[in-house]
Amino acid sequence: MDYQTSAILAKYPRGQSDCLIPILQDIQEEYGYLSETAVVEVGRHLDLPSSKIFGLATFYNQFRFEPRGRFHVSLCHGTSCNVAAAPEILRELEKILKIRPGETTRDGMFSLEILACMGACHLAPLIRVNDNYHTKLDPGSIGDIIDSYITGEE
């Protein structure tokens, strides 16, 4: 077990399964996702099988099971964005990145996530890439945005 996981687990009493969600949140905060090894460690700490932890964690949208990419793309899927072009943008993103929400590209460059609402309805539809916001998007411009990050990296 690595140092951070054990430090997180040390904050919670052993065998107390109602701490599960706070522990998972702490781990995701630290690593950006829930790794297999971390889940097994949590299971050992709380005396829970990993299938049960995975079952619970997949119930919630907030947990990821793959590491984030260098560029983490969040798509707002609130009502306004949805009425604007969010579904088309999602399709576009999936086509270009060849991943689905919750996944990470094989080269580790991009990961994709859907957020319920970012609260910026007047700027709909919008995506966030790491800390940059791209607003009032046109689905056709997604390719250029993604390209700009790839060239920026090179």
Place this chain on the structure above:
Amino acid sequence: MIVKIEVNSKVIKAQKGETIMSALKANGIKIPSICSMKDFTPTGACRMCVVEVEGSQGLVPSCSQPVNEWMKIKTHSPQVIKARKTIVELLLSNHPDDCLYCVRNGSCELQALAEELNVRERRIMGRKNKYKLDHSSPSIVRDPSKCILCGRCVRVCDEKLSVFAIDFVNRGNRTIIGTAYNKDLNFSSCINCGQCIMVCPTAALFEKDSLPELEDALHNPEKTVLVQYAPSVGVTLAEEFGVKPGKDISGLINAVLKKIGFERIFDTSFAADISVMEMTSELLARKNKKENMPLLTSCCPAWVKYVEQLYPDLLPFLSNTKSPQQILGSVLKSYYPEISGIAAGSIYSVAVAPCTAKKFEAQREEMTKKGISEVDLVLTTRELAKLIKLYGIDMNQIEPEIADDPYGMRSSAGKLFGVSGGVTEAVIRTMPHVSGAREPSRVKYQELRGGKGKKEAEIRIGKTTYRFAVVSGLSNVLPLLEDIKAGKCEYDFVEVMACMGGCINGGGQPVGSDENAVKARMKALYSIDEREIIRFSHKNPKVNELYNNHLGGLPGEKCKSLFHTTYSARKVLL
């Protein structure tokens, strides 16, 4: 306390605190249900069992609602029927339409419900489920497309086996039953026992089909196909042909297998007799040396895998005697060619087992010699029934035959391996013989019989008293394992079977069998024992012949390489 309730304008009596469903069942009123299982806490998930209760808002799930005095219930009102029918229609709306090609065609609960509720048109159109088939396990195939999310597999895996291999994954209409990290079953903590198959209402879970491979072997002129069948198969196969549970048709099985084209028919119970001899000497040797006590039995491959995964520290406690299937397998590929003249290379060894985990066991690396498996193929009881139907054999028109020489001969002690407690009883019967003590006067050990999860006995053999425990249903073994770990266990011998009641309730047995069926099978095995002349493993003449002519007595180096094995810790996602 008895309370009165009114059902369909008729007064009936019910126990206070029992559920509406069980009260109705006791009074002969059948309520359809999918998710409810006897002896499990109700989940009320499927809503098939809804009834109308006067004064309640909406319909009430009868599986989880307790009765109240003078409750007024309508079980088949138009509203109730409409609700149930709609549920079935909804379940069918995303279900693959391939009943004709489905392994459970004819034994599917969803199909039966659609028929029962007179569903005659597709009223609700949904997008069909399409998930990939999980073929990874040597024993069990998962088809999530056919899953109706009743959760029975999850509960049996959790509550009866304590394996926790699967759970509900994701949410809402994306929910599926899956393993941790959606791994294939082979990488999960699944022990291949197949109890999930036994409770699955549809074909979302079924055993790996071995029939095509078998047919290839049967029609290959270069292969000599030998077959052995397990003790419990004889008392369960008849059910697949519509016979009431509890009928022994071992004689017919011999005849049928011959008809199908198997070259020689042997009885796994013969190898069970050998296993008794080996295990008994192992027990006595360990008791003398006072090391690694208690001896944990190793006939159940699901249980062995469980220990390898979860309790690797306890591996030295497992008996290193192979299971009867593998013992006979190794005899058939080593000694049998010498006495029969059949070339060892041409032998194709098949086993019929009540179990899906046996498929896994047959391909364990430890069960091979120079890359050749001791047992090439394992069929479940269900697959044997399919094979018989495939070959168009009319079970009513054949005469029973006896199994082939020499490994068709068995004692009834070996036959008892099919039932939880039987292994222990067989070992107790043989212990005086191996230890040189006087034989005790009784043959029957009533305290080790019956359907309880844990049974125990204290028996004096010679000058020593031995304590035996028998556990079936893996959940029941956990306290014992913790005791052993803490060094507090006082037993000398612990028999463990993963399935509740032993192999007669194994994961390869006919689906849809209930508690009464298991009881009837149990009774059938014990009555075979009552009627038998040879009731001790060490009195099986063919076993003695094998030991004397080939193995040079007991226990020798030769026995070790043929009948014993090793285990190792197994890394899976726990």
